Amino acid sequence: MEPFPQIPMLSYDVVVIGGGPAGMAAAVRAKELGLNVLLLDENDYLGGILPQCIHPGFGLHYYKEELTGPEFASRLARKLVELGVEYKTAARVLEIKNYSDLEKVVIFTSPTGVYQVWAKAIIYAAGARERHAFEIGIVGDRVSGIYTAGEAQTLMDIYGILPGKEVVIVGSGDVGLIMARRFALEGAKVKAVVELMPYPGGLARNVMILRDFDIPLYLSHKVVEVRGKGRVERVKVVRVDENLNEIPGSEFWISCDTLIISAGLVPNVKKLEAIGVEIDPATGGPVVNDRLETSVPGIFVAGNSLLINDLVDYVAEQGELAAEGAKEFIENGGIESRKWIKVEKGENVRLIAPHYLSGDRDVYLYLRVARPMEDVELRIPEIGRKMRLPVVKPAEMLRVKLKAEEIKNAERLTVEVVEA
Amino acid sequence: MKTKVAIIGAGISGASIARVLSRYENLEVHLIEKAPDVGWGVSKANTALIHGGYDDDPEKYPMRAKLCIGGNRLWHQWVKELEIPHVWNGALIVALKEEDFDELEKLLERGRQNGVPEMRIVDREEVFHLEPNLTREAIGALWVPIVGQIGPIPAVIAITENAVANGVKTHLETEVRGIKVENGEVKGVETNNGFIEADIVINAAGLYADEIARIAGIDYFEIHPRKGEYWLFDDTVPGPRRVLFPTPTPISKGIVVTTEVSGHLMIGPNAQDLPPEEKDNLATTREGLKEVWEGAKKLWPQLPPRSRVIRTFAGLRPEPTGGDFIIKAEEEVWGFINVAGIRSPGLTSAPAIAYEVAEIIKRDLGIELREKSKWNPYRKEITHFFMMTPEQANEAVTKNPAYGKIVCRCNNVSEGDILEAIERMKFIGVKTPSVDSVKFRTKATTGTCQGSFCRPKIIQLLAREYGVEPWKVTLKGKGSEIGIGDVKALLRGEEA
Numbered sequence A: 001m002e003p004f005p006q007i008p009m010l011s012y013d014v015v016v017i018g019g020g021p022a023g024m025a026a027a028v029r030a031k032e033l034g035l036n037v038l039l040l041d042e043n044d045y046l047g048g049i050l051p052q053c054i055h056p057g058f059g060l061h062y063y064k065e066e067l068t069g070p071e072f073a074s075r076l077a078r079k080l081v082e083l084g085v086e087y088k089t090a091a092r093v094l095e096i097k098n099y100s101d102l103e104k105v106v107i108f109t110s111p112t113g114v115y116q117v118w119a120k121a122i123i124y125a126a127g128a129r130e131r132h133a134f135e136i137g138i139v140g141d142r143v144s145g146i147y148t149a150g151e152a153q154t155l156m157d158i159y160g161i162l163p164g165k166e167v168v169i170v171g172s173g174d175v176g177l178i179m180a181r182r183f184a185l186e187g188a189k190v191k192a193v194v195e196l197m198p199y200p201g202g203l204a205r206n207v208m209i210l211r212d213f214d215i216p217l218y219l220s221h222k223v224v225e226v227r228g229k230g231r232v233e234r235v236k237v238v239r240v241d242e243n244l245n246e247i248p249g250s251e252f253w254i255s256c257d258t259l260i261i262s263a264g265l266v267p268n269v270k271k272l273e274a275i276g277v278e279i280d281p282a283t284g285g286p287v288v289n290d291r292l293e294t295s296v297p298g299i300f301v302a303g304n305s306l307l308i309n310d311l312v313d314y315v316a317e318q319g320e321l322a323a324e325g326a327k328e329f330i331e332n333g334g335i336e337s338r339k340w341i342k343v344e345k346g347e348n349v350r351l352i353a354p355h356y357l358s359g360d361r362d363v364y365l366y367l368r369v370a371r372p373m374e375d376v377e378l379r380i381p382e383i384g385r386k387m388r389l390p391v392v393k394p395a396e397m398l399r400v401k402l403k404a405e406e407i408k409n410a411e412r413l414t415v416e417v418v419e420a
Numbered sequence B: 001m002k003t004k005v006a007i008i009g010a011g012i013s014g015a016s017i018a019r020v021l022s023r024y025e026n027l028e029v030h031l032i033e034k035a036p037d038v039g040w041g042v043s044k045a046n047t048a049l050i051h052g053g054y055d056d057d058p059e060k061y062p063m064r065a066k067l068c069i070g071g072n073r074l075w076h077q078w079v080k081e082l083e084i085p086h087v088w089n090g091a092l093i094v095a096l097k098e099e100d101f102d103e104l105e106k107l108l109e110r111g112r113q114n115g116v117p118e119m120r121i122v123d124r125e126e127v128f129h130l131e132p133n134l135t136r137e138a139i140g141a142l143w144v145p146i147v148g149q150i151g152p153i154p155a156v157i158a159i160t161e162n163a164v165a166n167g168v169k170t171h172l173e174t175e176v177r178g179i180k181v182e183n184g185e186v187k188g189v190e191t192n193n194g195f196i197e198a199d200i201v202i203n204a205a206g207l208y209a210d211e212i213a214r215i216a217g218i219d220y221f222e223i224h225p226r227k228g229e230y231w232l233f234d235d236t237v238p239g240p241r242r243v244l245f246p247t248p249t250p251i252s253k254g255i256v257v258t259t260e261v262s263g264h265l266m267i268g269p270n271a272q273d274l275p276p277e278e279k280d281n282l283a284t285t286r287e288g289l290k291e292v293w294e295g296a297k298k299l300w301p302q303l304p305p306r307s308r309v310i311r312t313f314a315g316l317r318p319e320p321t322g323g324d325f326i327i328k329a330e331e332e333v334w335g336f337i338n339v340a341g342i343r344s345p346g347l348t349s350a351p352a353i354a355y356e357v358a359e360i361i362k363r364d365l366g367i368e369l370r371e372k373s374k375w376n377p378y379r380k381e382i383t384h385f386f387m388m389t390p391e392q393a394n395e396a397v398t399k400n401p402a403y404g405k406i407v408c409r410c411n412n413v414s415e416g417d418i419l420e421a422i423e424r425m426k427f428i429g430v431k432t433p434s435v436d437s438v439k440f441r442t443k444a445t446t447g448t449c450q451g452s453f454c455r456p457k458i459i460q461l462l463a464r465e466y467g468v469e470p471w472k473v474t475l476k477g478k479g480s481e482i483g484i485g486d487v488k489a490l491l492r493g494e495e496a
C-alpha cells in the first residue's frame, strides 16, 4: 500500500504530533523505552505555547521547582536533544491515515518537502485553540484591538508588540488574569476583568493579581458588544442573574482600545475527528482508556488535546503515559484488557478522563467539577473510596490516583463530589 | 488622443467596468477607490449568490430584470477566464404552505419572461431528492438550476488584477471629493491625492453614489442603507447542497440557507432599513442576528450549537429611490455616467452592467470604441496550498520552501501563498499593509480559530515585505493598526 508514490517516505515506530510539553514528554519517554520516534511541530521552535508564557508557575510537581514556561520547555527540549530524539520543526501534519492497527500514515509538510511517515502508533499532542469573540456571542463593529489572550501573549512575548493601552479582559480564568498582569506590567491600564460566573475562574494565587494591580473585577457580568471605527473604542457590559440571563437596564459602557478574550480553550481534535476518533462532548477531547488510547487502536492522545489542563505538570505526565501505552501497543499488537471498567460522571462532576480503566494498573483520574463547593467529599461508591476536600472549583482540575487493587473487581466507577 | 475615463469605486461594478473598458485601445482607464484595497464596500459582505433572474419584475425594475439574467450568463464565462472560486449548485425556493405555490407560479412566469432557462416547480418527493435535509415541513419548491455562488471579494480582486494587466491604472486610498465640470462637461475629479483628469466620469460609488452624483450637480435620487446580517459556521457543520430560499414576501427575498463556496454553512440576511447618514454602520446586532437565526430555522431546523459559530457579519445594500438600478449617461453633465443604486442583485449583474456602460459610452456619448489587437482575458488564480495534492505540494515546496510552511492552520494557508498575496497586493497598488488584504486573497484567518494562531505570523510577513514596524501593520487600513508600539513603548512614555 503506497498512498503517495511520488513523495518521500519515512518510517518510525511512533510519530508524535505536537512539540509542546505533552509531545516532548511523550517523545522523550518513547525514546527511553527504546522506540524509534519522530516528533513533529509546525512552529519554528519546540515548546508549544510555553515559550510565550514568560511568567512563573510551571513545574512544581514535575521538576519540584517553580519555573517559567520557557524554562520548563527548554528543560524538556534539552532532554530530547540529549537522548537524540529525532524531531522536525516547521513541520505541519496535514493528515492522518489509519490503514490498520499497526499501519498508519502521517502526511506532513515542511520547508524541505512534503513527506509521508509510516508508523505503528501515533501520539497526538496538538494542544488546544482559544474560543474567540464571535463564538461567545459578542456583536458590534469589526475593529482592530480584539485579540484572544493567547494571541495577545504571542504578540507581546514572542514578537514584542504592544496591542494597546486601555484594556478590558473577558474571562477571569488563569490565562485572563495572567494577561491582566502582563498588560499592567507594561504600563497599560487594565480597566476591567469581566466574568460571567458569580466567582472568579482562576487559581487563588492568580486572583490576587487583581488586588496587586488594583484591577476591577465584574463578576456575573458579560461583554456583549464592541463599538469603534478603525479600532475598539468602547465595550458594552451587562449584568446577569443566577441563571446567567441578562438583567435588562443593567448595561453600561467601558471605554478602552483593546478587548482580550479569554473565554476558555477547546481541544484541537479536528484531525482525529476526521479519522473517526470518538469525542467526549464534556472534555471536547477523545474518549480514552487508561493508556490514553483513543477509540481508534494505536492512536494515543495527551495534554490539552485530551482535555484542558491547568497545570503543565499533568500535561507532561500524560505525554509519558501515552508513550508507555504506545510501547505496549507496538509490542503486543494492541492494548488488551480482560474488561474495561467504565468511568461515569456523578453529582457535580462536569468532565472526567480517562473514560475506561483496565483495572490492571494504577491510574490517575483527571476531573473538573461543575460548580464551586466547600467542605466536600469526592466519592466513588462502587469501591467505597472517599476523599475529603476543603474546596473545589471548576477552574482547578482534580487529580485522583486509583490503585489497581482497589478497582480491579469493579464493573464501573461513578465519581461524585458531594457535601461531606 | 485617448479618451480618459475615471471610474469612482472599485467594487464589483467599478472593477467590472474597468475590465470591460480595458479592452479598448483608445481609452485610458483610471479606477479610483478610497479604501486601501478593492472590494471592501458593499461588495464585501453579501450573500454571494449569482441569482437566477426570475424575481425582478421587468415592468417595475427593467434594468434589474435585464441585467441580472445577463450577468448570470456572463459569470459562467468570467469565472473561467479569471479563475474565480465558484459553484453552480442551483437554488430551491421552498414552499411550506399551499398558498406559497401561487407565489412560486408567479416567479416561474416572471422567470420565463426574463429569459431564465430550465426552471420548474418540483413536488415534495423531488424536493427531498434535491435536498435531503430540508425541513420536513417543505411541500415543494421552485427549482432554479442556474443559480450559483462565487467568492465576491476574490472576484473583485481577480477582475481588478486582470484590468491592471490590461493597462488600467488604479488609485487606492484615493477619495473623490469634487468633480470638475466646465460648460456642462466633466473635466476630471478632485481627490485627496490631487486632480485626476477625465473626459468621462463613471460613478460606481456604491452606498455613496448619491453623494457623488450630487457633487456633479445631479440630485434626483437618494440612496439609503438596508442592513443584512449573517451567521457563518465552522466547515465541519453540514450545510445544504443547494441554495435554499423561503418563498419571498413583497419586501424581501428572505433569509437564505446555503453552503458558501469555501464550504461553510451560512445563514442570512435579514433586512433592516437605516437612515441615510448611517452608511458606515456595519455593526452586527443581537436583534438582527436573532431574526436571521429564527428565519433560517424554518428551512433548516438542524442549526448547529453556538459553539460552532465562527463569525457573524453585516452588509449594507445601497437602496435607491425608485428601487431600480440607475445606469445612464446624465444629460445635464456630458461625460458623467451614473452606475448607482446597485443593490441586490448587483453582484450577479456586474458583468452585464459593465457591458451596458460600454454601450452607453458608444451610443450616448458617441465615442467609438476600438478593440486592442491583444487583450488578455485570462488571469491566474493565486496559488492555494490547500488545493494541492501532496505530490503537487511537494513539487511546489521543492521549488520554493515557503510553500512548505503552514501559517494558517485551520485552512492550510502556507507562507508561500501569503507572500504571493502580498506581491499581488502590490501589483494592483495596495499601499497600506493589512491583514484583511491577505485574508481575502488566501483565506488565512477565516477558519475555526479566526486567526488567533496565524494573525501574528501574517503581521510579521506584512511588516517585512512592506518594510514597516510590525505594530504599524493594520487590520483593515489606517486607523486599525495592530498595536501602539513595541512592548516597552508605554513604559518609555512613547505611547502612540
Ligand SMILES: Cc1cc2nc3c(=O)[nH]c(=O)nc-3n(C[C@H](O)[C@H](O)[C@H](O)COP(=O)(O)OP(=O)(O)OC[C@H]3O[C@@H](n4cnc5c(N)ncnc54)[C@H](O)[C@@H]3O)c2cc1C
Pocket: A017, A018, A019, A020, A021, A022, A023, A040, A041, A042, A043, A047, A048, A049, A050, A053, A056, A057, A058, A059, A091, A092, A093, A094, A125, A126, A127, A128, A149, A150, A153, A174, A175, A178, A179, A268, A302, A303, A304, A305, A309, A310, A311, A312, A313, A315
Ligand atoms: C496564558 C497561559 C498561562 C498558563 N499558565 C500556566 C501556569 O502558570 N502553570 C502551568 O502549569 N500551566 C500554565 N498554562 C497551561 C500550559 O501551558 C498548557 O497546559 C500546556 O502548554 C499544554 O501543553 P500541550 O503540549 O498539550 O499543548 P501546546 O503547548 O499547545 O503544544 C501543542 C503543539 O502542537 C503543535 N501542533 C498542533 N497541530 C499540529 C499539527 N497538525 N502538526 C504539527 N504540529 C502541530 C502546536 O503548534 C503546538 O506547538 C498556561 C497556558 C496559558 C495559555
Ligand SMILES: Cc1cc2nc3c(=O)[nH]c(=O)nc-3n(C[C@H](O)[C@H](O)[C@H](O)COP(=O)(O)OP(=O)(O)OC[C@H]3O[C@@H](n4cnc5c(N)ncnc54)[C@H](O)[C@@H]3O)c2cc1C
Pocket: B008, B009, B010, B011, B012, B013, B014, B015, B032, B033, B034, B035, B038, B039, B040, B041, B042, B043, B044, B045, B046, B047, B048, B049, B050, B051, B174, B175, B176, B177, B204, B205, B206, B207, B208, B212, B227, B228, B229, B269, B315, B316, B317, B318, B342, B343, B344, B345, B346, B347, B348, B349
Ligand atoms: C446583505 C446583502 C446581500 C446581498 N446579496 C447579493 C447576492 O446574493 N447576489 C447579488 O447579486 N447581489 C447581492 N447583493 C448586492 C451586491 O452586493 C451589490 O449590488 C454590489 O456589491 C454593489 O457593488 P458596487 O461595486 O456597486 O458597490 P461597492 O462594492 O460598494 O463599491 C463602491 C466602492 O466605491 C468606493 N467609494 C465610495 N465613495 C467613494 C469616493 N468618494 N471616492 C472613492 N471611492 C469611493 C467604496 O469604498 C466602494 O469600494 C447583496 C448586498 C447586500 C448588502
